[in-house]
Amino acid sequence: MSVELSERPAPPAPREITTQPRRSDQIFRIVVTIGGMASLVILGLIALFLSIKGLHILTEEKLGFITGSAWEVITDDTGSIAESKFGIGAMLVGTFLSAMIAILVGVPISVLSALYLTFYANGKVKKFLISVIDLMAAFPSLLFGFWGFFVFMSSAEYWAKLINKYLGFIPFFDVPTPIFERSPFIAGLVLAIMIIPIVTSISREIFDQTPLDRIQAAYALGATRLAMIKAVVIPFGRGGIIGGAMLGLGRAMGETVAVYTVLNVVYQINWQILFGAGGNVASLILLKFGEAGPAEVDALMAAGLVLFILTLLVNAVADLLINRFGGKGR
């Protein structure tokens, strides 16, 4: 036996498998490749530009750029810079707080409304609501800011005071002085409203794709609609919800005008969400850009670079989360 085995001829090397694509296919391939690469190139160019302008600020300020929170430019009589200090720590904290509040408030509302639209709303109500939500997505953010400032703020302030009164013993909800206007809390709520459309429509799309046979299997076992949603729709849609939430987070972190209108820019790190002090990186750039001298513009570019990297990080984390938790229910 063993002799026979050793004498068996070695299998041939695997063949190379090729095909000769048609000319039209080759051309189309080039076209789509250009399209596909364009966004990558543009993204790369933006990163490059921000780096060229801002990197020297980062190397000068070192870690202080992220941890410090002073933003000062002192010019001497001739107008040239005598002393400068750039730190965006306070803005990063403000970005983080307002975006987190936006996610914590906005995502549950979005998921609930997506569930309502997919499994409860019928016919006309559904169509109407979907077009309203789509319209909301197309709304200029300045209008959200105005609305937040002129209409929403007073009632949000009232809630903030209530929270502070009853939950003030928790450090987050404490305030050093009773200033409740233009706080991260209010900015977060406005951002929550702004991210609802995108998170809702992404969740709705994924819920819509829930395999009918699984839904029917659940119902056939005597499931209520709620039980069916918990057992079938949520496991299936989890990855999509996370993805939508991350897109929402990206929008909330990068939002400029709306945050600028409803959040005080204060150069001091503030973790107390009800207190009217904060600012986010994007609104700092908006605030300073108009009157900034060349050195300060570079510092603002550096801030932009940090925001850019932060956004990339968030997306990477989102991918990780989706791979980790999203796949099981598919």
Next chain:
Amino acid sequence: MTDNKGFQDNDKEEKMTTSHATPASLSSVASARTMSQPGTTLLGTGLETRGVHAWFGKKHVLSDISLDFAAGTVTALIGPSGCGKSTFIRTLNRMHEFIPTAAMAGEVLLDGKDVYAPGTDVTKIRLRVGMVFQKPNPFPSMTIGQNVLSGLKLAQIKKSNTDELLESCLTRAGLWNEVKDRLGEHGGALSGGQQQRLCIARSLAVEPQVLLMDEPCSALDPGSTFRIEETIAELAKSMTIVIVTHNMQQAARVSDYTAFFLSDGGPGEMIEAAPTSKIFSSPQDKRTEDYVTGRFG
């Protein structure tokens, strides 16, 4: 039996003959069932339909179906594609109404009570009338064990000894030996035939009185089909089974009664319902004979 009345009052001699009509290779299955004398012991449940019609939008697809499913019997529904078998079986546990335009008329009586009566909790009906689908559809996010017990969770039923229930359901579905060491694996990791038996086990866990099966073997190989037929014979001892099948041999092997549906372009109608042996040996209607002998359909 050309009228649309039910067939509850048949004598047992005719049921005995069912086993004689089965192919030799499967006679063990049939005789196992026949020994238990399905239909002779009333288990206290019965499903009846009275003048059931069904529509999809304006399209009338099912006309005036009156049938009885006595407790502990297996009834096969046969007929050409599109004659409304699936539609009919789905009216029995109120799955029909999930299709947005679907409508129905008539009555479906479970233990004498109309399941469409106003104020009925439809989830309770579906607990008592289980369903196995054509395509195996285990929940992929759950393990094999969780799949079997998913009905308890979905219907919020509290059970203390779930391990025992798990084993008995899988045993009755003929799957226990194959999966007992891998209960923690995901349901999707099984073969198609195993998945279908998992789905059967899943519907058994909530202890239905009636089990509806819509072409449960149409996606399966002969081996899996054989095992599921064994399972059906086993289950028929304790519950009422309604099975849709395109396989005449299968209908002959597993069922006590057979109902033949047909649509002549209009809504589907029930042409004939009788003990299975009679349908296959001496059908009353020419069209039934043509169908079961393979002359059309």
